[in-house]
C-alpha cells in the first residue's frame with residue numbers, strides 16, 4: 001500500500017497529526033513502537049488526562065516557559081478552544097477544574113485515547129503498532145520514507161516525527177527522534193529534566209524530619225546567587241525522603257536546573273514562605289497577640305492553628321523557641337526570628353531526579369529551524385515535527401498536551417497538503 005504521510009509516534013501529537021492528515025484526505029500510516037497507542041496520554045493528569053487548559057492564550061503561553069511564544073502563530077490556526085470543540089465533536093465532553101484545567105467528564109484518560117483511535121479508524125488511517133522506526137530516510141534534501149527496525153522500508157513524501165522526548169521511557173518515549181532530526185540538519189538544544197522532583201542534602205531531609213509532610217498554598221522560590229528570586233510559585237508541595245516534590249516544586253524545578261547550569265553551581269538556594277497571605281508585621285502582631293492572650297499555655301499549643309504541627313515544631317526549634325515554653329517567656333526577638341522562618345525559610349537543593357523520572361523533557365529540536373505555522377523543517381522538504389520532541393516545554397496543567405495537540409494538528413495538516421502537491 002502507498003502512503004502520502006507517515007506519522008511516527010502515537011502520543012497526543014502523533015494521534016492528532018494522523019487525524020488532521022486523514023481529514024485532508026491523505027493516505028496516512030501511523031507507526032508506534034509500542035503495543036498500545038497513547039500510553040503516556042493514558043497516565044497523564046493522574047490518569048484523568050488533562051487534555052487542555054481554558055485560560056486565555058497569553059496565559060497559556062506564560063505557562064509554557066520553554067518557547068511558549070513560538071506557539072502564537074500555531075494558536076492562530078488551532079488553539080485550546082479548538083481542542084475543546086474537537087473533543088466534544090468526538091463525543092468527549094470536558095469539564096473545567098481549577099486553574100483552567102480541562103478534563104473529560106468521565107475522569108478517564110482512556111476514554112480520550114479511545115476516542116482518538118476511533119477517529120483514526122473512521123478516517124481509515126493505517127496503524128502499525130509494535131513497529132519501532134529505525135530511521136527517516138532522506139534523499140536530495142527531502143523525505144522519501146522511513147525504515148523500520150526490522151528492515152522494512154516504507155515510501156512516503158512526508159513524515160511527521162512525533163516520538164516525544166526522553167522522559168518516562170517505559171511509555172515508549174526514548175529520544176529516538178533527535179538523531180533523525182540531526183541527520184536532516186537540525187540542532188538539538190540541551191536536554192534536561194523539567195516538571196521533576198528536586199533533591200536536597202540538607203540534614204532535615206537526610207534525617208527525614210519532614211518526610212511525607214505536605215504544605216498547602218505556600219510560596220516557593222528559586223533564588224539566584226545574589227539571593228533574588230528567579231521564580232516564585234504559589235501552590236502545594238511535599239517533603240520527601242530525597243528532597244521536595246508536589247506542584248510548586250515541579251514548576252520550580254527547571255529553574256533549579258537552569259540556575260545550576262548558568263552559574264556552575266553545585267547547589268541552589270530555595271526559599272519557602274509558608275504563609276504568603278500575611279506580611280511579616282501582620283504575622284508578628286497576630287503571633288504576639290496569640291501568645292499574650294494565653295500566657296500560661298505551651299507555645300506549641302497556642303500556635304497550633306498557624307501551621308501544620310510538624311512544620312510548626314520544626315520552625316519553632318529553628319527559631320530557638322522551646323516548644324513547651326509558656327507564651328510570656330518568648331521574647332520579641334524570638335518571635336521575629338520565628339516569623340522570619342515562616343516567611344523566609346531557606347534551604348539548599350542540589351539537583352533533580354533524572355530526565356527519565358521527569359514528567360517532561362526540556363530542550364529538543366530547535367524551534368528556530370521550524371516554520372511556526374506549519375511545523376515543517378526549514379532544511380528538509382516533507383519533514384514535520386510536533387509534540388515534546390520539539391524544544392517546547394510547559395508546566396503540568398494541560399500545557400504540554402495542548403502544545404502536542406496544536407503542533408500535531410498543524411504538522412499533520414501541512415504534511416498532507418505538501419504530499420498532495422508534490
Ligand SMILES: Cc1cc2nc3c(=O)[nH]c(=O)nc-3n(C[C@H](O)[C@H](O)[C@H](O)COP(=O)(O)OP(=O)(O)OC[C@H]3O[C@@H](n4cnc5c(N)ncnc54)[C@H](O)[C@@H]3O)c2cc1C
Nearest residue numbers: 009011012013033045133163164172387388398399400401
Ligand atoms: C505521568 C505523567 C503525567 C503527565 N501529566 C501531564 C498533564 O497533566 N498535563 C500536561 O500537559 N502534560 C502532562 N504530561 C506530559 C505529556 O503527557 C507529554 O508532554 C505528552 O504526552 C507528549 O506528547 P507527544 O505526542 O509529543 O509524545 P509521547 O506522548 O511521549 O508519545 C510518543 C510516542 O512515540 C512512540 N515512539 C517513540 N519512539 C518511536 C520509534 N522509534 N518508532 C515508533 N514509535 C516511537 C512512543 O511509543 C510513544 O507512543 C505528563 C507526563 C507524564 C509522564
